[in-house]
Amino acid sequence: MIDSASLLAVLPELILTAGGLVLMLVAAFGGDGSARVVNWLSVITLAIAGVALSCSLAHGPDAFDGLYRADAFSVFAKALIYSAAAAAVLLAPRFFSTDGAPRPEYPILILFAAIGMGMMVSAGDMLTLYVGLEMNSLASYVLASFMRQDERSSEAGLKYFVLGSLASGILLYGISLLYGFTGSTGFDGIAVALGDGVSKGELFGLVFVLAGLAFKISAVPFHMWTPDVYEGAPTPVTTFFASAPKVAAMGLTVRVAIEALGPAGLDWQQIVIFVALASILFGAVAAIGQTNIKRLMAYSSINNVGFALIGLAAGTPAGVAGTMSYMAIYVLMTIGAFACILQMRDADGKPIETIASLAGLSQSRKGLAAALAIFMFSMAGIPPLFGFWAKFLVFDAAVAAGLTALAAFGITASVIGAFYYLKIIKTMYFDEPTAAYEAKGGSVENIILTACAVVIVLGYLLNPLLDQASAAAAASLF
Amino acid sequence: MDGFPILSLMMAVPMAGAIACLFASANNARWIALIATLVDFVLGIVLWLNFDQGGLQWQFQEYAPIFGRFAWALGIDGIALMLIALTVFLMPICIGASWNAINKRVGEYMAAFLFMEVLMIGVFTAQDLYLFYIMFEAGLIPMYLIIGIWGGADRIYASYKFFLYTLLGSVLMLIAMMWMVHEAGTTEIPALMAYNFDPHVQTWLFLAFFASFAVKMPMWPVHTWLPDAHVQAPTAGSVILAGVLLKMGGYGFIRFSLPMFPEASAQLAPLVWGLSMVAVVYTSLVAMVQSDMKKLIAYSSVAHMAIVTIGLFAFNQAGIEGAMMVMLGHGLVAGALFLCVGVVYDRLHTREINRYGGLSINMPRYAVLFLFFTMAAVGLPGTSNFVGEFLSLMGVYQASSWVALVCTTGIILGAAYMLYLYRRICYGPQVNADAAAMPDLSIREFWLMAPIAAVVLWMGVYPESFLAPMRADIRALEARLAPAAPAGDSKIKMGAPKPAGASHHEEAPAHGEAH
Numbered sequence: 001m002i003d004s005a006s007l008l009a010v011l012p013e014l015i016l017t018a019g020g021l022v023l024m025l026v027a028a029f030g031g032d033g034s035a036r037v038v039n040w041l042s043v044i045t046l047a048i049a050g051v052a053l054s055c056s057l058a059h060g061p062d063a064f065d066g067l068y069r070a071d072a073f074s075v076f077a078k079a080l081i082y083s084a085a086a087a088a089v090l091l092a093p094r095f096f097s098t099d100g101a102p103r104p105e106y107p108i109l110i111l112f113a114a115i116g117m118g119m120m121v122s123a124g125d126m127l128t129l130y131v132g133l134e135m136n137s138l139a140s141y142v143l144a145s146f147m148r149q150d151e152r153s154s155e156a157g158l159k160y161f162v163l164g165s166l167a168s169g170i171l172l173y174g175i176s177l178l179y180g181f182t183g184s185t186g187f188d189g190i191a192v193a194l195g196d197g198v199s200k201g202e203l204f205g206l207v208f209v210l211a212g213l214a215f216k217i218s219a220v221p222f223h224m225w226t227p228d229v230y231e232g233a234p235t236p237v238t239t240f241f242a243s244a245p246k247v248a249a250m251g252l253t254v255r256v257a258i259e260a261l262g263p264a265g266l267d268w269q270q271i272v273i274f275v276a277l278a279s280i281l282f283g284a285v286a287a288i289g290q291t292n293i294k295r296l297m298a299y300s301s302i303n304n305v306g307f308a309l310i311g312l313a314a315g316t317p318a319g320v321a322g323t324m325s326y327m328a329i330y331v332l333m334t335i336g337a338f339a340c341i342l343q344m345r346d347a348d349g350k351p352i353e354t355i356a357s358l359a360g361l362s363q364s365r366k367g368l369a370a371a372l373a374i375f376m377f378s379m380a381g382i383p384p385l386f387g388f389w390a391k392f393l394v395f396d397a398a399v400a401a402g403l404t405a406l407a408a409f410g411i412t413a414s415v416i417g418a419f420y421y422l423k424i425i426k427t428m429y430f431d432e433p434t435a436a437y438e439a440k441g442g443s444v445e446n447i448i449l450t451a452c453a454v455v456i457v458l459g460y461l462l463n464p465l466l467d468q469a470s471a472a473a474a475a476s477l478f
Numbered sequence: 479m480d481g482f483p484i485l486s487l488m489m490a491v492p493m494a495g496a497i498a499c500l501f502a503s504a505n506n507a508r509w510i511a512l513i514a515t516l517v518d519f520v521l522g523i524v525l526w527l528n529f530d531q532g533g534l535q536w537q538f539q540e541y542a543p544i545f546g547r548f549a550w551a552l553g554i555d556g557i558a559l560m561l562i563a564l565t566v567f568l569m570p571i572c573i574g575a576s577w578n579a580i581n582k583r584v585g586e587y588m589a590a591f592l593f594m595e596v597l598m599i600g601v602f603t604a605q606d607l608y609l610f611y612i613m614f615e616a617g618l619i620p621m622y623l624i625i626g627i628w629g630g631a632d633r634i635y636a637s638y639k640f641f642l643y644t645l646l647g648s649v650l651m652l653i654a655m656m657w658m659v660h661e662a663g664t665t666e667i668p669a670l671m672a673y674n675f676d677p678h679v680q681t682w683l684f685l686a687f688f689a690s691f692a693v694k695m696p697m698w699p700v701h702t703w704l705p706d707a708h709v710q711a712p713t714a715g716s717v718i719l720a721g722v723l724l725k726m727g728g729y730g731f732i733r734f735s736l737p738m739f740p741e742a743s744a745q746l747a748p749l750v751w752g753l754s755m756v757a758v759v760y761t762s763l764v765a766m767v768q769s770d771m772k773k774l775i776a777y778s779s780v781a782h783m784a785i786v787t788i789g790l791f792a793f794n795q796a797g798i799e800g801a802m803m804v805m806l807g808h809g810l811v812a813g814a815l816f817l818c819v820g821v822v823y824d825r826l827h828t829r830e831i832n833r834y835g836g837l838s839i840n841m842p843r844y845a846v847l848f849l850f851f852t853m854a855a856v857g858l859p860g861t862s863n864f865v866g867e868f869l870s871l872m873g874v875y876q877a878s879s880w881v882a883l884v885c886t887t888g889i890i891l892g893a894a895y896m897l898y899l900y901r902r903i904c905y906g907p908q909v910n911a912d913a914a915a916m917p918d919l920s921i922r923e924f925w926l927m928a929p930i931a932a933v934v935l936w937m938g939v940y941p942e943s944f945l946a947p948m949r950a951d952i953r954a955l956e957a958r959l960a961p962a963a964p965a966g967d968s969k970i971k972m973g974a975p976k977p978a979g980a981s982h983h984e985e986a987p988a989h990g991e992a993h
Contacts, residue, residue, distance in 0.1 A: 383612035383616045392608075400656075411652065429626060430627060464545075
């Protein structure tokens with residue numbers, strides 16, 4: 001039965017749905033000329049949905065008889081998702097306008113993806129989870145191949161679609177196994193059934209579910225699609241992929257692991273530890289030889305997911321809070337870095353993606369180089385930048401949970417990762433200048449990257465706030 | 479001075495200067511940096527004058543819990559005071575040394591230096607474990623840029639090596655810190671210094687901290703980043719690297735490793751001694767065959783830092799006081815020697831020793847100052863290094879006579895390579911016409927080195943000014959270490975006290991002959 005409290009709990013999704021549908025009509029009638037208006041209206045829609053989160057929290061946590069949860073965790077994740085999605089919308093027009101007019105479908109697809117992502121982090125049932133995941137994925141497949149005439153973009157879309165479907169299949173298979181052996185698709189029901197010991201069938205289901213989710217967060221060994229898709233997709237889309245869906249998939253993984261599979265903690269913990277360490281190591285080593293900056297960011301995202309998973313491996317409220325804080329800081333760094341990458345254009349305004357073209361940027365575009373250097377040092381986890389704090393939180397949780405060896409190994413591997421971030425800084429600051437980029441950046445990009453850089457530099461002042469929010473989010477899962 | 483946040487102010491001044499430099503023109507940036515560092519120097523003097531010797535252990539404390547899990551907690555004891563004094567004294571000299579030598583991207587250069595000063599003061603004043611770590615690690619960023627942008631031909635390799643080497647050393651320390659905070663339930667350094675960790679765990683914690691401080695110090699065999707970094711860094715970068723950054727390692731030992739893990743320190747002291755003995759002999763010999771001036775001084779730094787570590791791990795007051803004095807003295811003398819190299823490098827753009835010769839003929843003032851600092855590096859009585867090395871060796875003699883025996887050879891070897899260096903540069907015939915045509919010190923260069931010479935002399939003649947502020951703190955440290963300190967093998971029997979006027983110096987030869 002649908003009651004009004006449930007409807008109010010999903011108010012953000014309702015707003016996004018209504019907004020998306022109306023804007024689609026605007027786009028259909030207005031044509032490409034309406035792109036600008038649709039762009040801004042979708043940002044406003046996302047903002048309104050963000051405001052509605054508080055209303056959703058007030059009527060949570062359970063909605064639709066446990067199918068859906070509007071708790072502090074989902075609100076934390078959704079706030080991140082909506083902001084990242086809004087940034088991806090704002091960063092897009094200048095990029096798309098270089099080859100033809102920007103098209104209004106882009107922001108609308110992002111809105112639909114945001115609905116899916118909201119459902120992912122709010123899922124209280126395997127079926128809600130799957131519907132949300134697919135909603136996000138379908139929008140993402142289209143976004144990846146958004147530049148139809150571009151070969152790389154089409155290839156990225158196809159690759160993403162084929163591998164994504166495979167992963168969805170694996171996930172669905174795992175869900176069916178879990179359903180078969182536990183007799184429930186609800187997270188609570190599964191947790192109850194797992195409480196009396198984990199049978200072999202349940203274990204298989206658990207492994208398949210985690211494998212499917214590992215694909216979505218692009219963790220090793222299910223990461224293969226990431227570099228190709230990140231490189232091929234249009235840069236604003238890559239910005240989006242690297243930020244919002246990462247948060248959603250990570251939030252989903254955390255929720256499934258803790259709420260549904262919590263009693264089988266010892267079984268998934270070893271899987272998560274392996275995946276985390278493998279992602280950290282692989283992401284760090286494979287990134288070293290890259291010459292394309294978007295590809296490098298793909299490996300960087302694999303690396304970062306590994307670090308975030310260390311918090312989950314700890315399996316404690318502090319660990320979950322650490323993972324969520326990690327994602328928050330990661331999103332900031334990623335969006336800032338991509339706002340810089342989007343400004344890598346030659347004198348004619350054509351986008352460039354090679355790392356070598358950054359040579360001597362510190363002399364031609366001082367501010368841009370400084371901002372990118374801040375993001376790179378931050379991703380490398382060098383204090384006093386905020387990226388250090390992200391790593392600190394997850395490692396601290398691991399140490400508190402007694403996983404000192406894991407923490408020691410992970411943090412040592414982070415030194416390998418520091419190397420390729422340093423390489424970018426070296427290119428910008430130490431190398432002799434090559435052909436300069438266009439002299440002026442877009443104002444939207446500049447505002448976004450300045451905002452991100454300021455938070456990354458002064459972030460420690462936000463610590464009490466972040467601690468409180470992430471602790472509340474984590475507490476709602478336990 | 480009650481309640482006035484002078485330590486925060488000392489960090490705020492260079493920070494403001496750094497930001498201003500980023501936006502200023504080249505010449506303005508130079509002046510901004512000079513004024514900011516001079517203001518900090520004055521503040522440092524005010525700090526020293528207001529420091530209550532023999533008063534509370536921690537003074538000028540500030541506490542603001544604004545960062546959630548850790549706090550902006552500052553405070554200093556006598557040991558930190560001396561190192562801060564060293565920092566603020568060397569900084570204006572560094573800026574002066576870069577006045578003409580740096581002419582590209584001056585604003586960024588000065589900003590990096592000022593930011594470095596903020597972090598160095600932060601390291602020595604932090605009273606919160608995590609705040610310390612942040613300050614300690616953040617220093618990598620400006621130093622990486624200083625070496626990489628303004629360094630010599632092989633700067634990129636050197637900058638990577640510096641960065642990754644020191645980062646790898648430090649990250650394990652962070653894990654150990656997290657463990658300690660969970661165990662002790664506090665991030666405050668004074669509380670942790672009094673906390674008794676389980677001796678079995680101490681070993682691991684000690685090793686994790688050791689990984690960081692040994693690299694920073696640097697101890698053999700993890701010293702290899704230092705010669706590269708020194709050779710490639712610009713002159714002022716070398717000065718600050720040798721003068722202050724290396725001291726962070728020694729400060730780390732004295733503030734963390736020794737008081738927090740006394741049992742493990744005693745247990746692993748033979749390891750430290752062994753590495754230090756190798757370092758003293760081996761790096762001194764390596765220094766002797768260098769053909770690059772900066773590399774020679776870099777290797778000599780490793781040997782001197784080994785004297786610091788044996789002094790620290792002597793577990794007695796003489797040793798630790800000696801280690802502190804070597805740190806201060808070496809900071810001044812090595813800094814001055816790098817300035818001396820910088821002077822001739824600016825003229826001839828080479829650090830090859832063979833390209834010089836007979837400089838005492840055309841650069842007499844330079845030759846005199848260079849000779850003075852050479853003698854100080856050798857440890858001639860009357861200079862700062864003599865006091866420190868003597869106390870260190872005397873301290874370690876009580877713990878282990880073999881270590882004292884081997885490390886004392888460092889003084890002889892030190893004399894050998896320094897005098898050999900000096901002979902090749904300043905004496906002999908003037909074989910190279912361009913070197914013979916170099917002008918003597920300019921007024922600016924003279925006034926950069928003269929203050930250092932004065933302080934070196936002061937420290938050598940009246941070390942009490944520098945020992946007095948630290949005495950109570952070192953005594954407290956000795957008391958903390960006493961239950962765990964290993965028994966010495968020298969079996970010193972204290973005679974009846976001699977009448978007033980008899981100094982320690984008269985006893986010294988007797989120790990030497992005891993072998």
